[in-house]
Amino acid sequence: MFNKKFSLSFSQYVFLIYKTQIGVGVLTLPHDLFVISGSDGWIAIIIGWMISTIVSFLIINTLEKNPDETLFDLLPRYFGKWLGKIILVCWILYALFAASYSFMYTVYLIKVWVLPNTNPVLIGLLFIIPIYQITRLGLPMISRYAEFTFLITIWMYPIILITAQEGIWLNLMPIARDGFLPILKSTPVTALSFLGFEMAFVLYPRLQNKKKAFKGILLANTMTAIVLIMVTVLSYIRLSETELAFAVWPTLDLIKLVHFPFLERLEIIFISAYIIILFMSVIPYLHMALIGSSNLFQRSIKKPLLPVILTIWVGGLFFPIIGFQPVISIKKMLSTSGLIFAFLFPVVFWIYSKVFLAICKKGQVKG
Amino acid sequence: METFQQQEDKKNSDELLYTDLQVNLEQLQKRVSNGPDLIVRSFQTKGKENVSLVYYSSLVDKVSVNDHLLRPLMYQLDNTSELLGPNLSIPIGKVTKVFDWNDIEKAIFQGQSVLFIDQTSHALIFCTQGWPQRGIQEPQNESSLKGGHQGFVETLEINLALIRRYVSDDNLVIKEHSIGDRAESKILILYIDDVVNPVFVQEITARIQKVNKDAVLDLGELEEMIEDNPYTIFPQFLISERPDSVASNLLQGRVVLLMDHSPNALVAPMTLTAFFQSQDDYSSRWIVATFLRLLRLLSFFISMSLPALYISIISFHYELIPLDLMLSVGESRSKVPFPPILEAILMEIAIEMLREAGLRLPNPIGQTVGVVGGIVIGEAAVQAGIVSNIMVIVVSVTAIAGFIIPNYDMSNAVRLVRFPMMIISSLFGIVGLSVGLMVLFAHLISLKSLGVPFSSSFAPIHLSDWKDNFIRTPLKAMKKRPFSLKAQQSRRQGKED
Numbered sequence: 001m002f003n004k005k006f007s008l009s010f011s012q013y014v015f016l017i018y019k020t021q022i023g024v025g026v027l028t029l030p031h032d033l034f035v036i037s038g039s040d041g042w043i044a045i046i047i048g049w050m051i052s053t054i055v056s057f058l059i060i061n062t063l064e065k066n067p068d069e070t071l072f073d074l075l076p077r078y079f080g081k082w083l084g085k086i087i088l089v090c091w092i093l094y095a096l097f098a099a100s101y102s103f104m105y106t107v108y109l110i111k112v113w114v115l116p117n118t119n120p121v122l123i124g125l126l127f128i129i130p131i132y133q134i135t136r137l138g139l140p141m142i143s144r145y146a147e148f149t150f151l152i153t154i155w156m157y158p159i160i161l162i163t164a165q166e167g168i169w170l171n172l173m174p175i176a177r178d179g180f181l182p183i184l185k186s187t188p189v190t191a192l193s194f195l196g197f198e199m200a201f202v203l204y205p206r207l208q209n210k211k212k213a214f215k216g217i218l219l220a221n222t223m224t225a226i227v228l229i230m231v232t233v234l235s236y237i238r239l240s241e242t243e244l245a246f247a248v249w250p251t252l253d254l255i256k257l258v259h260f261p262f263l264e265r266l267e268i269i270f271i272s273a274y275i276i277i278l279f280m281s282v283i284p285y286l287h288m289a290l291i292g293s294s295n296l297f298q299r300s301i302k303k304p305l306l307p308v309i310l311t312i313w314v315g316g317l318f319f320p321i322i323g324f325q326p327v328i329s330i331k332k333m334l335s336t337s338g339l340i341f342a343f344l345f346p347v348v349f350w351i352y353s354k355v356f357l358a359i360c361k362k363g364q365v366k367g
Numbered sequence: 368m369e370t371f372q373q374q375e376d377k378k379n380s381d382e383l384l385y386t387d388l389q390v391n392l393e394q395l396q397k398r399v400s401n402g403p404d405l406i407v408r409s410f411q412t413k414g415k416e417n418v419s420l421v422y423y424s425s426l427v428d429k430v431s432v433n434d435h436l437l438r439p440l441m442y443q444l445d446n447t448s449e450l451l452g453p454n455l456s457i458p459i460g461k462v463t464k465v466f467d468w469n470d471i472e473k474a475i476f477q478g479q480s481v482l483f484i485d486q487t488s489h490a491l492i493f494c495t496q497g498w499p500q501r502g503i504q505e506p507q508n509e510s511s512l513k514g515g516h517q518g519f520v521e522t523l524e525i526n527l528a529l530i531r532r533y534v535s536d537d538n539l540v541i542k543e544h545s546i547g548d549r550a551e552s553k554i555l556i557l558y559i560d561d562v563v564n565p566v567f568v569q570e571i572t573a574r575i576q577k578v579n580k581d582a583v584l585d586l587g588e589l590e591e592m593i594e595d596n597p598y599t600i601f602p603q604f605l606i607s608e609r610p611d612s613v614a615s616n617l618l619q620g621r622v623v624l625l626m627d628h629s630p631n632a633l634v635a636p637m638t639l640t641a642f643f644q645s646q647d648d649y650s651s652r653w654i655v656a657t658f659l660r661l662l663r664l665l666s667f668f669i670s671m672s673l674p675a676l677y678i679s680i681i682s683f684h685y686e687l688i689p690l691d692l693m694l695s696v697g698e699s700r701s702k703v704p705f706p707p708i709l710e711a712i713l714m715e716i717a718i719e720m721l722r723e724a725g726l727r728l729p730n731p732i733g734q735t736v737g738v739v740g741g742i743v744i745g746e747a748a749v750q751a752g753i754v755s756n757i758m759v760i761v762v763s764v765t766a767i768a769g770f771i772i773p774n775y776d777m778s779n780a781v782r783l784v785r786f787p788m789m790i791i792s793s794l795f796g797i798v799g800l801s802v803g804l805m806v807l808f809a810h811l812i813s814l815k816s817l818g819v820p821f822s823s824s825f826a827p828i829h830l831s832d833w834k835d836n837f838i839r840t841p842l843k844a845m846k847k848r849p850f851s852l853k854a855q856q857s858r859r860q861g862k863e864d
Contacts, residue, residue, distance in 0.1 A: 148826035
């Protein structure tokens with residue numbers, strides 16, 4: 001608090017990862033899973049949860065050796081100056097890509113569901129205000145905002161749960177009707193929804209109590225998995241098969257079913273409030289990209305870089321990249337790059353670091 | 368060329384008193400403005416010493432000067448040196464011996480009396496202050512039903528006394544500072560030594576010492592000069608006129624500033640949620656107090672966003688509300704020629720004007736303003752088709768919600784936030800409202816009060832503080848001081864674990 005280097009509390013760490021994970025994926029996941037594995041999609045989430053937890057464990061395990069350094073500090077040391085820099089640039093691009101996609105997605109979502117007659121550029125202009133305001137102030141602000149986001153959106157869980165009332169649970173039966181192959185096939189689809197735990201690569205050094213690092217990431221993953229399973233199962237028991245097969249946003253269709261005597265079209269309010277959650281996945285990735293580039297140039301370039309990125313985002317909205325087809329195809333790209341960076345890279349990095357450290361030790365003994 | 372040291376010596380010798388009484392008095396005329404209320408009383412004491420007593424008749428207590436100073440000097444005292452001796456023979460509490468003109472000037476302007484004595488190089492200063500003061504009254508801005516009814520007044524000593532009556536702890540530390548080059552004002556920093564986080568004391572002392580202004584007339588002015596962010600509309604320190612609430616804040620581990628001639632106390636550091644507490648909460652039933660706190664929280668949101676919500680529903684998402692309600696809204700709006708945003712701003716401005724007008728007027732006229740405004744806006748404007756019925760209801764509910772917030776500064780801040788909210792939601796509908804609230808809360812979260820996160824207890828979350836924030840649990844459960852204050856002694860009830 002007082003001029004000390006800011007350190008993350010446990011709850012901030014958990015909420016930051018959890019809120020990064022909950023974002024774009026939740027809205028479409030039931031549909032994406034249904035297309036591949038039918039009503040068994042929710043089992044794929046459990047497998048996805050296990051895989052992300054294992055990968056998270058590897059991330060923490062790798063970082064434990066150097067508790068005060070982020071991934072970006074480690075890269076040049078482990079991979080040498082040039083290769084390290086190349087990987088660093090890839091990471092920056094990945095984080096920037098994830099942030100940009102979430103941003104574009106938010107604009108598109110609002111455009112489709114709430115403000116069909118408003119120019120997307122204007123919506124983009126509106127959205128960069130809070131994003132700039134929060135990202136500018138760095139991690140202390142972002143982590144506090146993540147906690148606030150959790151508190152202010154807590155009402156969404158009961159709203160979603162209300163829909164269970166008239167659900168037909170038999171829709172889930174029989175379990176694994178086509179065998180386990182489709183379930184395994186659909187597991188990579190869940191990756192997109194779990195993306196966010198790789199944030200630990202930059203958060204871990206700032207965490208106050210490092211012993212709880214894995215516990216925190218496990219908690220975040222589990223919370224995410226619960227939300228995903230909840231949404232998926234509820235969609236399967238409430239929505240018809242045709243709906244699930246063709247509607248892109250089953251989660252929102254689900255909320256559409258909720259009616260109050262004083263309120264119709266609840267989903268409009270829901271989506272308007274949901275943008276705060278979507279921003280909470282834009283902002284951490286943006287932050288990650290910014291500190292990555294500060295590492296790249298060896299000095300803080302957040303101040304000039306942040307407005308440039310935001311201007312490019314708004315400028316990008318002049319082009320017709322906001323549309324159904326681009327959103328779907330870019331999502332596939334993000335999903336693939338997420339698999340590479342968040343799932344594959346940590347495993348490779350973990351093995352590499354073990355080997356690297358072993359060689360170093362040997363070298364030291366010899367020398 | 369004189370060296371710096373020589374200049375300093377010369378300056379110092381200029382500042383010192385002369386031994387000759389006449390020279391001293393001439394010097395005095397030069398230094399102190401010779402207003403009609405400056406009294407220079409020259410006489411011989413009983414011991415045949417030539418002395419002059421100087422004071423401002425407007426600033427001294429005449430009884431004490433005449434009876435307790437002049438009478439003993441003229442008729443009883445043999446020697447002026449006795450005044451400082453152990454057998455102090457005049458009934459005045461504080462007597463000081465000075466050699467320096469600066470001290471003398473300051474003393475005279477503060478309402479003390481100065482005695483110049485012939486053939487000595489010192490003067491004596493007697494504490495004889497007495498100035499016009501107001502009696503202790505019920506606090507105007509923060510009246511309470513159950514708590515004490517004494518409010519601060521414009522005299523520092525009395526305010527200090529009021530606080531001391533609540534906090535009779537020997538660990539209550541009072542430090543004196545003064546600011547203002549031209550018109551000096553005394554400032555007291557109060558804190559409880561073994562409770563407060565020492566960082567707060569250091570920080571606020573440093574900030575006060577940095578103030579460099581010719582005069583600081585009120586605590587509100589000082590607040591702006593020492594707060595963390597002067598560019599926000601949200602108050603970061605509490606300005607209170609209630610000794611009991613100040614005492615309670617002291618005991619929680621906060622620092623309190625008192626300033627001479629300001630009928631307020633400044634409390635730092637504050638958090639957002641602390642602005643929704645009122646001293647009455649602790650003396651009423653806890654269930655009722657909890658209800659009131661939640662009501663305040665609700666009214667905080669209503670007051671900021673109800674007109675904005677109404678505008679966004681009417682102009683963008685009329686499908687949100689059920690058909691029957693929609694029809695009645697439509698009917699009431701059918702005669703109104705303006706778009707909702709214009710209608711809302713018209714009404715809001717009218718009500719703000721009414722409020723300001725009523726505030727500055729004496730009570731009987733103020734009531735007239737209320738009646739005229741109520742009838743004109745409530746009845747005539749609707750009948751004339753300028754505003755709709757529903758809008759009148761929305762605006763009135765909003766105004767009433769604004770009054771529920773117990774702190775005046777906070778309520779004003781919320782009052783102003785309403786306008787940008789209305790504008791943004793007239794442009795983007797409910798998305799605008801939600802982004803507006805995001806920006807607002809991001810701003811609140813970014814604020815700090817004396818280095819403490821202003822949004823403490825909800826961002827960062829401290830669940831233990833919630834017991835006394837959004838709700839008021841039974842006093843038995845509130846065993847700890849607020850976490851955000853990081854007090855040295857965190858437990859205030861029961862044993863330290």
